[in-house]
Structure formats: C-alpha cells, structure tokens
Amino acid sequence: MTIELTQEVSSRLTSDHYGWLTTVTKSGQPVPRLVWFYFDGANLTVYSMPRAGKVAHIMAHPQVSLNLDSTGDGGGIVVVGGTAAVVATDVDCRTDEPYWAKYREDAARFGLTEAMAEYSTRLMITPTKVWTTPTG
Numbered sequence: 001m002t003i004e005l006t007q008e009v010s011s012r013l014t015s016d017h018y019g020w021l022t023t024v025t026k027s028g029q030p031v032p033r034l035v036w037f038y039f040d041g042a043n044l045t046v047y048s049m050p051r052a053g054k055v056a057h058i059m060a061h062p063q064v065s066l067n068l069d070s071t072g073d074g075g076g077i078v079v080v081g082g083t084a085a086v087v088a089t090d091v092d093c094r095t096d097e098p099y100w101a102k103y104r105e106d107a108a109r110f111g112l113t114e115a116m117a118e119y120s121t122r123l124m125i126t127p128t129k130v131w132t133t134p135t136g
Contacts, residue, residue, distance in 0.1 A: 003127055008135070012068055012078050013039035017106060020067040021046060021125075023057035023084075031057065036106070037066065038099040043126050044080070047093035047119035055121055058084045064125060071135060081129035088122035096122075 005013070020032040033054055038045045044066060048055050058064065062085060068078040094100050094116055107113045 003130065005127065005130060006132075009078055009080075009130055009132065010039070010041070012076075013037075013044065013080070016068050017102070018069070021054060022065045022067065023054045024061040024063065025053070025057055026060060032067070035066075036099075036103050037125075038096070038102055040098065043124050044082070045096070045099055046084075046123040046125065047091075047096075047099070047116075048121045048123055049118050050089060050121045052121075055086060055123070058123060059086060066125060070133070075133050076135040077131075077133040079131040080125070080127045081131070082125045082127040084123055084125045086121060087124045090120055091122055092117055093119045093122070 017036065019035055019037050021035045021037075022030050022032045024030055031053065033052075035046045035048075062083045064082060064084045066080045066082070070077045094113075103116075104113075107116050
C-alpha cells in the first residue's frame, strides 16, 4: 500500500536527523529506539547492528512506527506507520551515499565514523499511514 505524503511530512522526513523507531517484542511490548534514517521520497532506510533487538522484532512483527519530535509545544508531531523489512546484511552504511551524506558530519561530531561500520543491517520501512499534529 503506497500513501501520498504531504509536502510538510516529506520535508520533515528529509530534514530531521533523529527519529524514534518503535518495534514490537514477542510479548507485544512496544519498544522505541532512537535512530538515524534516510527518506528517499517513498521509503525510509535505517541501519542497525545485526543483533539489535529491533532486527529480531521486525522479523517477527514487521509493523513499526517512526516518530519525529514536536516543535516543543506539542505541535508539528509526525508519526509514520509502516511495514519494515531487513533488506540487506553485511553492508557498510558509509557506502550508502545518500544516507552517509546526511549523517557523515553527525558521525564525526559524535566520534562514531569508524563505529558506524558495525551498523551493517539495512532496514527498509514502507510507509502505510501518517499521523500529524498541527504546526503553529
């Protein structure tokens, strides 16, 4: 199922650098994790360590949500619901040009450039639903 995103949602998915990816455990517990993500205009890409819980959660329960921060006053919240899948393993996120162009400076600032090689599992999220709160 493909959905049409508003310009505001697309802009936020392109410009925001941090999101909370919520997956579901075997027991049904929702678990949010802070992630870096790249939006290509249709899908979201997230890289993970291969043994991270979110990878196992997605393989068992592919329905996820990605939540973006508010404007500080409860407005401007963007939540994208979708279906996630593991689409590649044993890859280096630093060779994914669009993703790395977005996060190269963040990785350097946090001293994570070399550590990012450990994020070798590519996850793809296909949006199926969007919830927002008004801005301003």
